[in-house]
Amino acid sequence: MDVLTLSRLQFAVTSMFHFIFVPLTLGLSVLVAAMETRYVVTGNEMYKRMTKFWGKLFLINFALGVVTGITLEFQFGMNWAEYSRYVGDIFGAPLAIEATVAFFLESVFIGVWAFGWNKVGKKMHAASIWIVALATNLSGLWILLANGWMQHPVGYVLRNGRAEMVDFMALITNPFGLLKFGHQIVSGYTVGAFFVMGVSAWHLLRGRNRDFFKASFGMAAVFALASTLMVAVIGDFHAVDVAKTQPAKFAAMESIWDSCRNAPMHLIAFPDEKNQCNLVSAFPVPGMLSLLAYHDLNAEVRGLNSFPKADRPPVLPVFLSFRAMVGLGTLFIVLAAVSIFFHRKNLLEKYPWFLRAMVLCIPLPYIANQLGWVVSEVGRQPWIVYGLMRTSDAVSKSIDLSQVIGSLLGFTLLYGLLGFVDIYLLAKFARKGPEETTIGATGAFGK
Amino acid sequence: MDLHIVWFVLWGVLWGGYFMLDGFVLGGGMLHRVLGRDDTDRRVLINSYGPVWDGNEVWLVTAGGATFAAFPTTYALMFSYLYTPLLLLLFALIVRGVSFEFRGKEDGALWKGCWDWAIVISSFIPALLFGVAFGNIFAGLPMDEAGYHGSLIYLLNPYGVVSGLLFVLLFLEHGALYAALKSTGALSRRAEETAKATWIPLLVVAVGFLGYSYFATRLYDNYLAAPVFAVVPLLAVAALLAVRLFLAKGKTLAAFTASCATILGVVFTGVIGLFPNLIPSNLDALYSLTIYNSSSSDYTLRIMTFVAFIFVPIVIAYKIWVYRLFRGRVSAETLAGDHEAY
Numbered sequence: 001m002d003v004l005t006l007s008r009l010q011f012a013v014t015s016m017f018h019f020i021f022v023p024l025t026l027g028l029s030v031l032v033a034a035m036e037t038r039y040v041v042t043g044n045e046m047y048k049r050m051t052k053f054w055g056k057l058f059l060i061n062f063a064l065g066v067v068t069g070i071t072l073e074f075q076f077g078m079n080w081a082e083y084s085r086y087v088g089d090i091f092g093a094p095l096a097i098e099a100t101v102a103f104f105l106e107s108v109f110i111g112v113w114a115f116g117w118n119k120v121g122k123k124m125h126a127a128s129i130w131i132v133a134l135a136t137n138l139s140g141l142w143i144l145l146a147n148g149w150m151q152h153p154v155g156y157v158l159r160n161g162r163a164e165m166v167d168f169m170a171l172i173t174n175p176f177g178l179l180k181f182g183h184q185i186v187s188g189y190t191v192g193a194f195f196v197m198g199v200s201a202w203h204l205l206r207g208r209n210r211d212f213f214k215a216s217f218g219m220a221a222v223f224a225l226a227s228t229l230m231v232a233v234i235g236d237f238h239a240v241d242v243a244k245t246q247p248a249k250f251a252a253m254e255s256i257w258d259s260c261r262n263a264p265m266h267l268i269a270f271p272d273e274k275n276q277c278n279l280v281s282a283f284p285v286p287g288m289l290s291l292l293a294y295h296d297l298n299a300e301v302r303g304l305n306s307f308p309k310a311d312r313p314p315v316l317p318v319f320l321s322f323r324a325m326v327g328l329g330t331l332f333i334v335l336a337a338v339s340i341f342f343h344r345k346n347l348l349e350k351y352p353w354f355l356r357a358m359v360l361c362i363p364l365p366y367i368a369n370q371l372g373w374v375v376s377e378v379g380r381q382p383w384i385v386y387g388l389m390r391t392s393d394a395v396s397k398s399i400d401l402s403q404v405i406g407s408l409l410g411f412t413l414l415y416g417l418l419g420f421v422d423i424y425l426l427a428k429f430a431r432k433g434p435e436e437t438t439i440g441a442t443g444a445f446g447k
Numbered sequence: 448m449d450l451h452i453v454w455f456v457l458w459g460v461l462w463g464g465y466f467m468l469d470g471f472v473l474g475g476g477m478l479h480r481v482l483g484r485d486d487t488d489r490r491v492l493i494n495s496y497g498p499v500w501d502g503n504e505v506w507l508v509t510a511g512g513a514t515f516a517a518f519p520t521t522y523a524l525m526f527s528y529l530y531t532p533l534l535l536l537l538f539a540l541i542v543r544g545v546s547f548e549f550r551g552k553e554d555g556a557l558w559k560g561c562w563d564w565a566i567v568i569s570s571f572i573p574a575l576l577f578g579v580a581f582g583n584i585f586a587g588l589p590m591d592e593a594g595y596h597g598s599l600i601y602l603l604n605p606y607g608v609v610s611g612l613l614f615v616l617l618f619l620e621h622g623a624l625y626a627a628l629k630s631t632g633a634l635s636r637r638a639e640e641t642a643k644a645t646w647i648p649l650l651v652v653a654v655g656f657l658g659y660s661y662f663a664t665r666l667y668d669n670y671l672a673a674p675v676f677a678v679v680p681l682l683a684v685a686a687l688l689a690v691r692l693f694l695a696k697g698k699t700l701a702a703f704t705a706s707c708a709t710i711l712g713v714v715f716t717g718v719i720g721l722f723p724n725l726i727p728s729n730l731d732a733l734y735s736l737t738i739y740n741s742s743s744s745d746y747t748l749r750i751m752t753f754v755a756f757i758f759v760p761i762v763i764a765y766k767i768w769v770y771r772l773f774r775g776r777v778s779a780e781t782l783a784g785d786h787e788a789y
Contacts (some may be wrong), residue, residue: 023519066501067541077526078533084526088519089743096512097754099505104762108769109683111498119772162519164744394452397596403489407534414538425552438559 004395006404007079011379014071016370017415021207021422023369026140026185027192028058029133031223035216036126049218051100053434054196055129057426064422066107068415079404083384083394090156090165091146098142106135140188141181147331148177150385151376154246163388176245180376186230187372190332191365193224197339198362200432201355204348209433218343224336231329236292243293246386247302247394248311249379252318254289255281256303263289263301271315276305313381321374328368335361450748451723451738454517457755458725459718463711465506466577466614467621470710471703472503473494476543476570476682477615478641480563482626484648487779488634489563493789494549495629495777500547502766504540506539515750520741521725522671528588528595532602539576542544543569551789558787574613574618579603582610585664585717587729598728606663613656616649616711620690622701639699646691653687666720666725683712 032055039047076084084092112120113128120128156163165171193333198219203209243250250256255271255278256263256395264284272279287297294301304312339358340349348355384391475492477484483489496503515522526533542565550562579602586606589596623645626638657680659665672678686708693702721727723740728734742748775781 003616060548060552063545070504070508070540071537073508073515074526074533074537075521076515077511078530080526081523081527084515084523085520088515088522089747092512092516092519092522093745093747093751096509096516096751099509099512100754100762103508105765108499108502108762108765109499110774112769112772115494115498115773115778159744165747165750168746168750331450396523396530398524398527399530401531403534406531410534410538414541419539421549422545425549428552 001401001405003399003401003404004392005095006401006408007395008391010079010404010408011072011075011369013408013415014068014075014411015418016070016373017411018065018068019370019373020366020419021061021068022140023188023191023366024061024195025058025065025136026188027176027190027223027227028054028061028195029129029136029192030189030193031220032058033126033129033133034219034223036129039120040126046212046215049212049434053131054216055113056429057199059110060425062110062431064418068303071411078291078407079396079399080384081396081398083389085162086389086394087163090153090163090171092145092147093165093168094142094149094171098139098146102135102139104144106132106139109135109426123387134215137185140185144181144184145172145174147376148174148180151180151380152176153385153388161377163385170205175241179234179241182234183231183238184369184372186234187365187369189223189227190231191369193220193336194228194332194358194365196220197224198359201348201358202431203392203433205352205355205359207349209435210349212434214348216341217339221336221339221343224332228329228332228336232333235326235329240293240295243301246380248304248307249313249318249375250293250306251302251307252313252315252379253322253375254301255315255319256289256301257305258303259300259306260303261290261300262298263293264288265292267390269319271319273315310382313379318379321371321378325368325371327377328364328371332365332368449743450752451742454513454742454748454751455718455722455725455738456675457759458510458513458517459715461506461510462718463714465503466508466617466679466714467707467710468503468506469500470574470618470621471625472500472622473570473574474618474620475626476566476622477574477619478622478626478638479570481693482623482634482641483563484637484639486559486636487782488630489559490551490647490782491630491634491777491779491787492626493566494782495626497547497789498773499769501544502769507540513751513755515549517743517748518736518738518741518742521736524595524736524741525584525726528590528597529580529602532580536573536576536764539569539572543573547789571615574615578614579607581614581717582607584726585610585660585666585721585726587664587727589730590666590726590728590734590736591730597735607767609652609656609659613649613652613713616645616652617706617713618634620645620649620700621703621710622705624690624694626701628699628703629776631776635776639694642702643691643694646694650687653684657684660720664720666717669720669722679712679719679760680716683709683716692786 032051035047035054036051038044039051051224107130109128113125113132116125116128149171152174153163155167157166197217197220200213200220203213204217239250242253244254254265255269257277264286265288266278266281267283267285269281270279289301290299291297293299302313335358338354342351344356380386382390382392384394475496477491481491483492511522514525546562546565546569553559581670583602583604589601620642623638623642627635627642630638646788670680686705689705690702690709693699693705723737723739724735725738726736741753
């Protein structure tokens with residue numbers, strides 16, 4: 001193990017841990033804002049209780065999302081100093097703008113929302129959670145524009161021994177970043193929707209607070225169907241863009257070794273990296289891949305063998321993650337559609353097996369989100385900035401092995417401990433009914 | 448207008464803003480068990496910064512981001528050179544944030560006791576490390592063309608330690624004043640006494656720091672070249688004296704405001720002394736990182752200036768609104784009526 005490998009491992013650990021909390025923040029903020037809006041519009045106290053119940057889970061989750069995000073920003077300087085120096089002129093800008101226009105807004109108004117129940121009017125209170133939701137999305141936009149630039153660098157020239165920005169508009173209209181943003185945001189909504197449906201299902205199975213959790217389930221189900229469909233549609237556009245801008249990643253996603261026209265998609269395949277071919281490939285759908293990638297049956301799809309070995313990403317993790325992600329995404333659409341149907345027909349409690357399945361499904365959108373990042377980031381290798389800078393050239397020169405071993409161990413231990421406590425608390429408050437947590441002399445926060 | 452200088456000033460403003468705003472949370476955190484004798488006291492303390500600590504910490508994120516965008520070479524070298532202290536700092540900030548959120552989520556004495564100590568330790572570490580880091584930056588790091596020649600132990604040189612101590616005492620004073628201002632009864636009086644007791648050691652260390660800087664750093668070169676700037680360190684000292692004066696008269700708000708001015712004064716005393724360096728080399732000035740040799744291109748600086756000039760005033764405006772919204776003291780009574788408090 002060397003500094004490079006351990007630094008990569010550390011970035012993977014810290015960003016994936018951060019990304020346990022981010023998608024739920026994205027989805028739950030919008031759902032809670034919708035609930036509070038319904039309360040303000042209808043005056044129905046149940047929606048206020050909904051806002052408080054789901055809002056408490058939101059806050060527990062939010063805390064870890066915020067504090068683990070700081071780690072990522074500073075790691076660019078700590079572990080990836082050569083990267084920061086070489087591309088800082090263009091990559092630093094979206095990060096600084098994110099902090100200035102989005103992160104401030106989010107962090108200030110979360111305080112207004114969490115502590116302001118008796119300080120601001122109803123409308124202002126609802127507005128503050130909308131501001132948090134908006135700022136969280138805006139945060140994601142700037143971060144994904146930064147990541148989009150690493151995936152598909154635009155608007156720069158090589159000058160003075162580094163990449164310098166020459167076209168800011170190109171950076172903020174980079175299709176790669178915008179499509180990734182779109183795909184990620186609705187994936188986060190999916191996590192939030194399935195979280196609310198799963199927790200509601202758990203309570204419905206026990207027959208407690210039935211109206212409350214049916215209403216929660218119904219709102220989340222509509223949100224789930226809208227977002228999962230968007231995930232698929234934007235995901236398709238995103239894959240088309242990847243095929244165009246990162247053909248090696250696309251070839252790895254589908255495990256295509258030889259370039260061909262009218263490329264088929266194999267329903268079952270398994271890559272064999274050593275022999276540069278597929279171990280298995282069965283059930284071809286003729287022309288399907290060309291159609292998906294270029295929306296043209298006769299388009300040529302480039303195979304991995306047309307790239308020098310040194311420029312190919314690791315095929316197996318990218319291929320498996322992509323297939324699993326797409327499979328899960330399809331499952332989510334079906335589940336969301338069935339959920340709406342059962343909810344509308346008031347059949348939920350007639351089919352306890354479905355409710356149990358929805359409880360078990362809570363982790364799946366999280367997994368799909370993580371797999372998406374594996375496709376995206378492992379698929380970009382060996383480049384840290386696609387086609388411009390290799391990951392191996394990006395690592396800090398002045399740090400030594402013992403420092404990275406120490407930090408990696410430290411992060412793993414600390415994150416492990418905090419993750420454990422956080423999941424324990426989320427589960428504890430999710431299992432409590434809304435009355436137990438928010439009504440009474442002392443709320444749970446009030447102890 | 449020289450955009451490098453604009454960003455140098457903004458760099459100072461962001462760090463100064465961070466220390467002024469998070470300083471009282473760090474100070475309060477260090478005093479968490481000293482001021483907070485029982486659970487109610489401790490909840491009052493946590494809830495006094497509950498609505499604002501998160502937004503305050505963003506000043507640090509923005510200071511980091513602004514360094515990355517405006518002075519990428521400094522960002523890259525500073526954070527890789529200061530790897531281990533920065534890591535400890537990150538651990539501490541992570542623990543502090545979740546401690547506020549998690550402490551009240553269980554009832555057991557062991558649970559609360561653990562998070563109480565976590566708050567104390569995770570507030571002390573950043574206060575000390577920021578001081579040590581800035582002291583070393585003022586004194587310069589051992590850098591030449593081969594890179595950095597120091598280590599964690601190197602950073603704990605006497606000047607770095609004095610600087611660390613100065614930051615710890617500044618934040619203790621600041622945190623005690625904030626607690627006195629935001630609480631009631633015995634807790635408020637105890638905080639006021641703590642602020643008075645902290646003041647003399649703070650004065651001694653501050654004077655010692657100013658004297659030591661003459662020998663350990665080149666900070667005074669700029670002041671000798673342009674004596675008009677001496678007004679900044681003089682104001683810092685005057686503000687520090689004013690803290691005690693206002694405390695004697697029982698004017699806590701004025702004392703806290705003076706403490707804010709002291710912290711800004713200390714930061715800008717260092718920043719003006721550094722100019723045009725961001726990190727001087729104490730081996731050979733040729734390898735110092737300056738606002739010219741480590742900056743972004745003019746184009747990037749122009750874009751960033753445009754963004755900053757629009758959004759920084761907006762941020763400050765809504766932050767002022769929030770501080771006004773949550774003005775007033777926190778007490779056992781206000782907490783009892785508020786089910787959402789920590």
